[in-house]
Each structure stands twice: as structure tokens, then as C-alpha cells.
Amino acid sequence: MRNSLNQSQYSQLNLLDQALVDKAVAMTDTAYAPYSGFLVGAAVQLNNGVVLGGCNQENASYPLCMCGERVALYNAAANYPHQSVVSLAIVARNPRKKLTQPVSPCGACRQVIAEYESRYGSDIRIILKGETDDVIIFDTIKELLPYGFDSTFL
Numbered sequence: 181m182r183n184s185l186n187q188s189q190y191s192q193l194n195l196l197d198q199a200l201v202d203k204a205v206a207m208t209d210t211a212y213a214p215y216s217g218f219l220v221g222a223a224v225q226l227n228n229g230v231v232l233g234g235c236n237q238e239n240a241s242y243p244l245c246m247c248g249e250r251v252a253l254y255n256a257a258a259n260y261p262h263q264s265v266v267s268l269a270i271v272a273r274n275p276r277k278k279l280t281q282p283v284s285p286c287g288a289c290r291q292v293i294a295e296y297e298s299r300y301g302s303d304i305r306i307i308l309k310g311e312t313d314d315v316i317i318f319d320t321i322k323e324l325l326p327y328g329f330d331s332t333f334l
């Protein structure tokens with residue numbers, strides 16, 4: 181059950197979405213975030229049913245840090261280039277401060293999600309969660325990145 185703000189609860193999700201969120205939560209355990217301590221896990225559900233994960237990967241050269249959702253998307257694109265991404269779950273855990281609201285993907289990740297919507301010609305559902313049962317669901321990145329830059333300008 182979702183209200184007009186797309187807010188829901190983990191317990192209200194169907195079993196497929198719960199499993200995707202569970203995978204994203206599990207991925208926070210292997211996040212490499214020694215500098216920020218901010219643990220991001222992500223999981224993608226592909227058109228063929230395969231679920232793949234990712235988590236943030238940091239670097240002593242800070243600008244090289246890579247977000248968890250991009251690791252998951254690139255993992256999927258590298259291993260299953262012909263399968264569209266149906267859903268993407270993004271979760272985060274902050275040992276220093278409990279995340280009481282769902283995490284919001286950064287602008288760079290929104291751009292990358294938009295690229296895969298364009299590539300496969302289909303919307304990607306995005307499920308966001310923090311450290312409570314609250315979740316926010318978007319049916320397409322266009323809700324999070326309106327009037328975005330894409331290949332039609334090139």
C-alpha cells in the first residue's frame with residue numbers, strides 16, 4: 181500500500197521487493213567505506229529474474245569513491261548486458277547516526293539510472309530504505325531527475 185508520496189513500509193512490499201531490499205541490506209555488510217563510514221547497499225532485479233548486488237567502494241583518493249547503486253548497475257550491465265533492469269533497491273546504514281528516513285540517491289547515480297532506462301527503453305522502479313521500516317518507491321528515475329540530460333541532445 182502506497183500513499184500519494186510513494187511512501188510505504190517494508191512489511192507492505194510484495195515478497196519479490198522484500199527479497200530485493202533484503203539483498204541490498206545484506207550488501208551493506210561488504211561495503212568498503214573506511215573514510216565515510218557510510219554503508220550503502222544496492223540490488224538490481226533483472227528482466228530474467230536474476231538479482232545482483234553492489235555496495236559503495238571508497239578510496240584514499242576521495243573523488244574515486246564509487247556509490248553502491250552504481251556498482252550494482254555496472255555489475256548488472258557488465259554481466260547481463262541484454263537484460264533490462266526492472267527494479268533497483270538502495271539502502272544505507274550509518275553507524276554514527278541512525279537513518280530515520282530512506283536514503284536518497286546522489287545526482288550522479290540518478291544520471292546513471294536514467295542512462296539505463298534509456299538504454300533498455302523501460303522504466304526502473306527504485307525502492308529506497310534507511311534503517312527503519314519506511315520505504316519510498318519511485319516508478320521511474322524521471323520522478324527523481326526531471327528534465328535530465330540524455331542522448332537525444334547529442
Ligand code: THU
Nearest residue numbers: 216218220236245247248285286
Ligand atoms: N554513497 C552511495 O553509495 N550512494 C549515494 O547515492 C550517496 C553516497 C556513498 C559514497 C560514499 O562512499 C559514501 O556514501 C558517503 O558519501
